[in-house]
Amino acid sequence: MDTNEVVLSLENITKTYQGAGDPVRALQGVSFSLRAGEMVAIMGPSGSGKSTLMNLLGCLDKPDGGTYIFGSQNIMKMDRDDLAHLRNKRIGFVFQNFNLLGRTSALDNVAVPMIYGKISGREREERAREMLGLVGLGERVHHMPNQLSGGQQQRVAIARSLVNRPDLLLADEPTGALDTKTSVEIMALLQRLHREQSLSIIIVTHEPDIALHCQRIVRLSDGLVVSDEKVENPLQA
Ligand SMILES: Nc1ncnc2c1ncn2[C@@H]1O[C@H](COP(=O)(O)OP(=O)(O)O)[C@@H](O)[C@H]1O
Numbered sequence: 277m278d279t280n281e282v283v284l285s286l287e288n289i290t291k292t293y294q295g296a297g298d299p300v301r302a303l304q305g306v307s308f309s310l311r312a313g314e315m316v317a318i319m320g321p322s323g324s325g326k327s328t329l330m331n332l333l334g335c336l337d338k339p340d341g342g343t344y345i346f347g348s349q350n351i352m353k354m355d356r357d358d359l360a361h362l363r364n365k366r367i368g369f370v371f372q373n374f375n376l377l378g379r380t381s382a383l384d385n386v387a388v389p390m391i392y393g394k395i396s397g398r399e400r401e402e403r404a405r406e407m408l409g410l411v412g413l414g415e416r417v418h419h420m421p422n423q424l425s426g427g428q429q430q431r432v433a434i435a436r437s438l439v440n441r442p443d444l445l446l447a448d449e450p451t452g453a454l455d456t457k458t459s460v461e462i463m464a465l466l467q468r469l470h471r472e473q474s475l476s477i478i479i480v481t482h483e484p485d486i487a488l489h490c491q492r493i494v495r496l497s498d499g500l501v502v503s504d505e506k507v508e509n510p511l512q513a
C-alpha cells in the first residue's frame with residue numbers, strides 16, 4: 277500500500293446519544309486522518325468519547341454530522357448494507373474482552389468473518405490455520421477459548437480480525453484485560469503485523485506505556501481532540 281495514501285479522514289464529526297435523560301454529546305467536532313501504515317494510539321479519560329469514535333470509525337454506527345471518508349468512499353452517504361460490506365472486507369476489530377464464541381474452537385472462531393464471503397469450506401479452514409500460525413497459535417487450532425490464556429484468546433481474536441485481509445485494524449483497549457507482560461507480548465504482535473502486513477492500526481488505551489508503542493498519540497477530552505502528536509522513538513515490544 278502507498279504510504280502517502282489516506283486510509284480515512286474525519287472532519288468535524290459529531291455524535292449525540294439521546295437517552296431517557298439529557299442528551300449526551302459524546303463527540304463535539306472531531307477531525308482526524310490516518311495514513312496507510314500508521315499505528316496510532318487514542319487516549320483520553322473515561323467518558324471522553326474513545327469508544328464512540330472507534331464505533332464510528334468502524335462503521336458500527338453513523339455520525340450525526342460532519343464528513344467521514346474511508347478510502348474513496350463517503351461513509352455519510354452509504355446505506356446499512358454497504359457499510360456492513362465495507363466493515364467486513366476492510367476493517368478488523370479487536371476488543372478488550374476478546375469477544376470469542378465459547379464452546380467453539382480457535383479455528384472456527386477465526387473462520388467466522390469468512391462466512392459472508394464466497395469462500396469454500398476448505399479455503400476457509402486453510403486461511404484460518406494460516407492466520408493462527410501468523411499469531412503463534414498454529415499448535416492450538418482445536419483449543420476452545422476456555423482452554424486458552426487471556427493472551428492466547430486475544431491472539432485468536434487478532435487472527436480473526438485479519439482473516440479477510442483488512443486495511444485497518446481497530447483495537448479498543450486490546451490489553452485492558454491482560455497483565456503487563458502479556459500486554460507487551462500483544463503489542464509486540466501488533467507491531468510485527470503492522471510492519472510485516474503494512475496494516476494501519478488504531479488502538480484505544482488508557483495506559484501510557486502501551487500508547488508509547490505507537491507512532492502517534494491522539495488525545496480526546498470531552499468529545500474533542502485536544503492533542504495529536506508524533507512519538508519520536510516508539511517503544512519496541
Ligand atoms: N449507547 C449510549 N447511550 C447513551 N450514552 C452513551 C452511549 N455510549 C456512550 N455514551 C456516553 O457517551 C460518552 C462517551 O462515551 P464513550 O465513547 O464510551 O467514552 P470512552 O470510551 O472514552 O470511555 C459518555 O458520557 C457515555 O456515558
Ligand SMILES: [Mg+2]
Pocket residue numbers: 326327328
Ligand atoms: Mg471506552
